[in-house]
Structures are given as structure tokens and as C-alpha cells.
Amino acid sequence: MPTRLLLLTCPAAVAVLMLAGCGSAPPADPVAAAAAPGTRGSEEQLKALAARPTPHLADGRPDFNATWDHLGGIEFVRVRTEVAADGSVCVFGCAPPAGAPGGEGRGARRGGGPPPPMGPGTPTYKPEFLAKVKDLSDRQVQVDTNLQCAAPGVPRIGPPGKIIQNAREVVFLYDDVNGGFFRIIPTDGRPHPTDTEPSYLGDAVGRYEGDVLIVETRNLNEETWLTDNGAFHTADLKVTERFTRVGDTIRYEAVADDPAVLAEPWALRPLTLWVSDQELAEPARCEDRDLPHMVDGSFHSNPR
Amino acid sequence: MLLQRLCAGFAWVMLVAAVPVLTHHSVPGQFDVSKPVVLTGTIAKVDWINPHIYVHLSVKDARGTVTTWALATLPTAMMRRSKITKAALSGKPGEMVTVNAVPARDGTKNLGWINKITYADGHVVQLAGS
Numbered sequence: 167m168p169t170r171l172l173l174l175t176c177p178a179a180v181a182v183l184m185l186a187g188c189g190s191a192p193p194a195d196p197v198a199a200a201a202a203p204g205t206r207g208s209e210e211q212l213k214a215l216a217a218r219p220t221p222h223l224a225d226g227r228p229d230f231n232a233t234w235d236h237l238g239g240i241e242f243v244r245v246r247t248e249v250a251a252d253g254s255v256c257v258f259g260c261a262p263p264a265g266a267p268g269g270e271g272r273g274a275r276r277g278g279g280p281p282p283p284m285g286p287g288t289p290t291y292k293p294e295f296l297a298k299v300k301d302l303s304d305r306q307v308q309v310d311t312n313l314q315c316a317a318p319g320v321p322r323i324g325p326p327g328k329i330i331q332n333a334r335e336v337v338f339l340y341d342d343v344n345g346g347f348f349r350i351i352p353t354d355g356r357p358h359p360t361d362t363e364p365s366y367l368g369d370a371v372g373r374y375e376g377d378v379l380i381v382e383t384r385n386l387n388e389e390t391w392l393t394d395n396g397a398f399h400t401a402d403l404k405v406t407e408r409f410t411r412v413g414d415t416i417r418y419e420a421v422a423d424d425p426a427v428l429a430e431p432w433a434l435r436p437l438t439l440w441v442s443d444q445e446l447a448e449p450a451r452c453e454d455r456d457l458p459h460m461v462d463g464s465f466h467s468n469p470r
Numbered sequence: 471m472l473l474q475r476l477c478a479g480f481a482w483v484m485l486v487a488a489v490p491v492l493t494h495h496s497v498p499g500q501f502d503v504s505k506p507v508v509l510t511g512t513i514a515k516v517d518w519i520n521p522h523i524y525v526h527l528s529v530k531d532a533r534g535t536v537t538t539w540a541l542a543t544l545p546t547a548m549m550r551r552s553k554i555t556k557a558a559l560s561g562k563p564g565e566m567v568t569v570n571a572v573p574a575r576d577g578t579k580n581l582g583w584i585n586k587i588t589y590a591d592g593h594v595v596q597l598a599g600s
């Protein structure tokens with residue numbers, strides 16, 4: 167995307183470009199990543215990408231500067247694009263590619279109608295909050311702001327689509343279906359700010375431990391949920407994300423801890439991200455036209 | 471054609487399980503997947519928005535009366551990652567296309583969800599289970 171267009175279309179891009187200019191190492195080679203053997207996101211490709219040398223910045227920290235792909239991150243969401251000789255394209259509803267990890271998805275429901283309020287891949291609540299979770303779950307279509315184009319919250323938003331890194335901070339960029347979002351994460355020892363209002367994506371600080379970037383986020387507003395199915399949290403939620411660079415992949419792990427309501431910290435299923443040759447673009451406007459037409463409370467369970 | 475065969479075996483149940491993250495909510499919660507319809511017409515407009523793109527299809531009946539269907543489909547990022555542009559989805563101006571879709575459950579007329587679009591030259595864009 168031309169720089170001018172980027173500046174015109176994405177306010178966050180200004181800060182990002184400034185940060186990018188401070189980077190001390192070239193980004194990972196997305197073309198080479200795309201040329202790795204195997205279907206995009208297949209075990210074969212991920213293995214080849216992970217076997218590559220782990221790049222580091224001049225100061226020894228792991229280099230996370232790249233656009234990162236994870237096919238939406240949910241194992242059962244495996245968009246598959248196959249173009250036939252006549253130009254036909256199958257975007258969705260295609261057979262899972264051979265060797266693709268988890269094509270059928272763990273925890274994915276196979277039927278319609280409302281899912282159980284909680285289950286595999288979802289947080290465990292203290293007994294006294296189960297009724298509230300069920301109530302919210304039953305009314306998800308009406309009350310879940312994630313269905314109304316709001317920022318999804320952390321960790322629900324998932325790993326970033328692009329990471330920009332310099333000596334002082336890391337910037338996460340997201341081309342989410344709800345909009346273009348960013349998180350600016352100091353890594354130079356600055357503490358959490360004390361003068362910010364709770365927000366959808368909270369405020370975060372980061373630190374490095376070897377080839378791992380650890381990001382701790384708090385000050386999240388109570389509108390967001392941890393995941394689907396009424397998984398509410400309080401303002402005391404703390405989320406710890408770990409990004410481990412392995413070759414041209416990242417192992418992404420996240421734990422949400424909210425002791426007031428959760429029976430135990432909730433660890434999301436780890437994801438593997440890989441260097442992508444598909445640059446982020448400004449998402450199209452989010453305008454939900456569907457919710458008024460929902461005839462029942464059915465929705466999907468999206469195990470994380 | 472191989473692609474169509476690959477896709478044809480997929481039932482709605484796969485869509486039920488797989489669409490939500492990128493489309494927010496249940497397709498069967500809004501559309502009656504048991505009543506598929508086949509529409510033939512021209513694409514008058516495409517609203518390139520999230521969480522669902524809307525394709526507006528003008529359908530002319532035997533009397534010449536034109537009805538425009540609003541047909542929802544996948545989000546823009548999914549299209550982009552599949553290298554389908556708004557122009558490609560729109561087809562050529564005036565091009566007759568056939569859309570396999572399912573109608574709204576709440577009784578709203580001419581509202582549906584796209585399974586696939588077949589363009590005049592025979593190529594197909596499969597967007598959901600058929």
C-alpha cells in the first residue's frame with residue numbers, strides 16, 4: 167500500500183511508521199515464508215518455518231517485526247481458497263486441506279441452536295456466577311457488544327495481524343472484522359499508566375525473557391467478554407500473553423485471570439502464527455444489519 | 471469443476487460450526503437453511519461492509535417486475551484473503567448470474583444468505599455450504 171494512502175486511511179499508521187523507522191533490523195521475509203512447502207497453515211509449512219533461524223535485533227531481543235497469519239486463529243475456521251482453471255473459487259465450505267491442523271476443530275459444535283453456556287475452551291466460573299453466565303449467554307445476540315461492531319477486548323481479539331517493534335515499545339495492529347485496532351505496549355520498563363479510563367483493549371506493558379515477549383494487560387472495561395457464551399469479567403481482569411518466536415513462527419499463549427469471578431485462571435489454547443505475505447489493510451466499515459432479523463438466541467460457540 | 475465437487479459435499483452443518491468467528495452470529499438463527507432458493511438476475515450493487523458483505527440482486531419475474539434481493543455473505547477480510555475483489559464479486563455490468571441462497575426466517579421478504587454465485591461464463595464463487 168502506498169505510504170500516502172496508508173497515512174490517509176489509517177490514523178494509527180502514522181505512529182506505526184514512526185516506530186517502524188526506528189527498527190534496527192529488516193522484517194522477516196514474507197515472500198520466503200509464502201514459498202515454504204505445504205498448504206498455507208499446514209503442519210508441513212509450519213514445521214518448515216519453525217525450523218528456520220530465529221531472527222534477533224541488534225540488541226539481542228527476538229525480532230517480531232512482521233505481518234502474521236493464523237487463519238483467524240480458531241482451528242475450525244480454515245478459510246480455504248482454491249482457484250480452478252475456469253476461475254471458480256471456493257472460499258468457504260471447502261474440504262479441509264490434507265495435513266491441515268485441526269480441520270474439524272476441537273470443541274466446535276456440529277449442530278444449530280444455542281450452545282451450552284460453558285464447555286471446553288471456555289473459562290470456569292465460581293458457582294455463584296454460573297446463573298449470570300447462563301443469562302448472558304442466553305441473551306448474547308442482544309447484549310454482546312462484540313456483535314455490535316465494538317472492539318472485542320483482550321484476549322478475545324486474539325493475536326495481532328502485524329507487529330511493529332522498536333527499542334521502547336511494541337505496537338500490535340489488527341484488521342478485525344469490527345474495525346482496525348491497535349495496542350501500544352511499552353517494553354522499556356514504564357509502568358501501567360494510572361490516568362487512563364478502562365477501555366476495550368485495556369493498557370499493557372511488556373518485557374522480554376529470552377525469545378519470549380510477555381505482555382500484561384489490565385484496565386479493560388466490563389463491556390467486553392473473555393469469549394462467547396456470556397463469559398463476562400470484572401474490571402480487575404488481568405491478561406498475560408506470551409509470544410515466543412520460533413524461526414518464522416510465533417507460539418501465542420494467553421491466560422486470563424479474574425479471581426473475583428473465575429474459579430481458576432483461564433488458559434486459551436495456544437496458537438501458532440507464521441510470517442505472512444499478505445499485508446494488513448484498513449477493514450471495511452462495520453455495520454451490522456443482521457441482528458434485528460435474528461429469530462432466536464442461537465449463536466456460535468467459538469472456543470479459544 | 472473439480473472445485474465444485476470438492477465443495478458440493480459440504481453441508482450446512484459445517485457452516486454452522488465454522489462461520490461464527492468471522493460473521494459474528496448464527497446463520498441458521500437468521501436464515502432458513504431448509505428452504506434454499508435459486509435466484510437469477512443482475513447484481514445491482516455490492517455493499518462492501520463488515521461483518522457481512524451485502525449483494526443486491528435484481529430479479530425480473532415473468533411479468534417484467536423487478537425485485538431486488540439483499541443477500542448477505544462473508545466479511546471483507548475473508549474475501550480479500552481469498553483474493554476476491556468487490557469488482558470480481560460484482561461481475562460485469564448487466565451480467566446475468568445465478569445465486570443459490572437461503573431466505574430470512576423472520577419473514578422479511580427478499581433477504582437471504584448466499585451459498586454460491588454462478589456467473590455467466592460458468593465460473594462459480596462458493597461462499598457457504600450448498
